[in-house]
Amino acid sequence: MRAFEYASPTTKEQAVALLNNQWGETEVLAGGMDLLSLMKDDVTRPGRVINIKEIKELHGLQYSPSTGLRIGALVTLQELLENETVRKEYPSLAQAAEGVTSPQIRDLGTVGGDLCQRPRCWYFRGGFGLLAQDSSGKSLVLEGENKYHAILGNSGPAYFVNPSSLAPALIALGAKIRLFGPKGARDVAAGQFFVTPKTNQEREYALKTNEIVTELLVPPTGGARNATYEVRQKEALDWPLAAAAVSLKMSGKNVTSARIVLGHVAPVPWPVPDAEKFLAGKTVSEQVAQDTGGAAVTGAKRLSQNGYKVQLARVAVKRAILRAAEGGA
């Protein structure tokens, strides 16, 4: 790790004043679960690291039945999954947090950090840039080792998958992400927060270089049943190969409307409106869930080694729907 300057502001105004207008020159430090590995691997080389954990208002989690849930950016994954209201009203979030299967990471990792963590693409982490290109600009992924890469939204130049497990659930629940910068606060729909970069210098989210995430605002579910299902090879310390989060408005066993978002399959969390339309108006059954999964992956494009992820995404949707329909709320 290279030497850096360290700041520990106590207000969000101070924090954003310490950020500068170049990605990578300054980095925000929350739990450090990702930032530290990026720095140790020399992928990120900030001259200044800004610890935001001393900013009190970024902590804490509040719920009101009328306005919904407010999650401070510094709420840890463990706090999220242990929260009774979250478990009851927003099981998809608790299940996603549970999927980060290391107690150590959950105890330190924050929700803000989970949304802003960088892709796990092994070319990126190995020093070949966010878009994983050789010196002539040719993608290393397409003819390379792409079994963990994107099957959707993969027309290039980005082929990595968005790593956040919380993001699909937040999008399915209609959450907003509140950002704070020199000009004050602004809210972005969770679905608009993630972007597919076109150059190595861009980032995968809609933050400006001098903005931070301060909180997440999740509306009341209105009784929608929600669930996350992740396909992971190992029981612990393993990334999902594919995941799906769903939020279903139901009347009896009938789905009146659905939100379905895939995770770990595209450079951004991937809502699947065709599948949502397919499911709306139907009664949940194993077959309907399966067919909805099929509808979710119709646009998928296999790379040389990742065709199996199409099947996994299909299964994740099926199982998330069945889990949501079984579960309460």
Add this chain to the structure above:
Amino acid sequence: MAEYNWPEASKRSLIGKRISRLDGPEKVSGKAKYTYDLKRPGMLYGKMVRCPHAHAKVSSIDTSAAEKMPGVKAVKIIQDPGSEIQWAGDGVVVVAATEEHLAEDAARAVKVTYEVLPHLVREEDLSKAGDRAKPAAEKVAGDPTKAFSEAEVVSEGTYSIAVITHCCLESHGQITEWEGDKLNVFPSTQAVTGIGGEFVKALGIPATNVRVRMNHVGGGFGSKFNADRWGIEGARLAKLAGQPVKIMLERDAELMVAGGRPSSFAKIKMGAKKDGTITAWESNSWGTGGPGGAGMPPLPYVWQIPNQRMNHTGVATNIGPARAWRAPNHPQACFLTMSAIEDLAAALKMDPLEICLKNISLLGPRASLYQEELLKGAEIIEWKRKWHLRGDTTAGHIKRGLGLSMHTWGGAPHNSECRVTINPDGSVSAELASQDLGTGTRTVIAIVAAETLGLPIEAIKVNIGDSAYPPSGGSGGSTTVGGVSSSTRRAAADALDEIFKVVAPALNADPANLEAAGSKIQVKGDASKSMTWQQACSRLGVKPIRANGKQPDPAKGSLASSGVAGIQMAEVTVDTETGIVKIEKLVSVQDMGLIIDAKTAESQIYGALIMGVCYALYEEKIMDQATGRMLNPNMEFYKLAGIGDIGTLVVHLMTGQEQDARGVIGLGEPPVVSPGAAISNAVANAIGVRVPSLPITPDRVLTAMEKKGGLT
């Protein structure tokens, strides 16, 4: 004359019992100090400048900027311009600085230019290997052509097993420290005695000037026998800097350069009669272990098939060097052979257990032992009740299957010397320049000495891990337990003989008529004529008794031998919608001759089964042909099993007269041989089709099922 032979079963008070390892509390409480934990006065940190290319020639090196960096005490070029580099991550320059991060900064400031040369890091497609493919001479036995033409059934398959690493939790490395012209080495090693010689040779110093010390090692698995470039250059750097230097490999370097287990690919054909009698074997295999290619694993494994034809091609690649990996070549050979046999059984619609029992005579001298083990394993896993024809036909997407495999290993004792000292105060020590790889060597030494002297295990102070003690072999090839138990037994027996001579007059008995038991020395068969161990030792006056025991020592008989038999059975479930395999149960039935400590023996097998699950389902050194680099040199995508992934492990140790008669035989390696084959066979039994490659990842399971004709 002293009694050297092992006591018979009824007379053993410690040997063969379940005894907890002596260093357990120290390890679980974090008190045990590994090399990685050590710090010497004035110690510097060494870092390597590593080549980013898989194959290149060093063109130029400029160390001037690094030399001026803060805290930098020495910079040394270790591969001059013109040197050819054969794998990414190989060290070119090494720097030493007062702090680890300063050493890292300095290493980054060294400018090296390379002429990049063509590389090959993928070997699955032999046709792309060109002149890097080096075929070996064909091996033939019997008349395979005739045997295949007469075979009633011929089954064919293609199988592969990936290159994996050792993934030692404590990485490779050492501290090197000079005291004048004497060198102290604190390595993480499997060979406290052997490693010193390499420093002697490379540095041209007298053997008496090198001292090696190590208390605990965080895993070696065959990869830690050598001083290595980082060791030798670390010593030179320490000399240059005039201060001790510590170099431990970073996790990524550990996975890239500290050794791999060679891959094996094979097209295999087997011939048999309709009744399951195996008649013929043919294999075309290839594999790589780095620039040296890879020799043929011992095919066909375990089974002495009468008619065989084998061709093998080693492929030289730039993936990093191969190193012995726990039971070198056996897991590969076992996976290839036992998969082919299970596929033959499936072609015959026969139970593989029946095929094995039917052909049991092909298993050589330990055939009946294998038979006994197979039946024991079958009983434990309820084979008869649970086994079904290939393909679980029950409803639902979770399929269950059973698989089996068998293995062997040598495990002959290595050379070893032990010095046992009995002090006038009654204390006893055993000293050997051996090492405890975590296998329980300390505990084994203490058990043998205590048993021989009739003392409790706590009475023995075991001193190992220092080359100042009598020399003992490296811990490889499962040779340690036989070596150290033999030398310790002889040393302790001779020491006892001496003390018998001292106390015999007081007991009014012939020394040959004395025995030691229950912390007493007594006249054989007459416990009334006895004295306590303390009383006996106090008669030594001021002179301790010292006795040296040796292995081998033909005049004193044989206490150890070689050659074990083991079988394993696996029960798995496969989620056919996701291709995810879960281990339900692994059963290991293992023979290892006379067991010194049943508990540490079981631990070895548990560990081997877990390691087996890792390479069966998760581990692979993933190399990228475009960049020539390893893509998963980290613990995130170089996957290992966690506690939730290993299922229920059942260990059955074979014991009895047959085992006692063969003396002590090494155990560390054999139980890691079979898991890959047993698990792969169980998966095939569950889903109805062979997943031809290890590790059995979801993509491979789904691909195999798709080829079979779609998902269920």
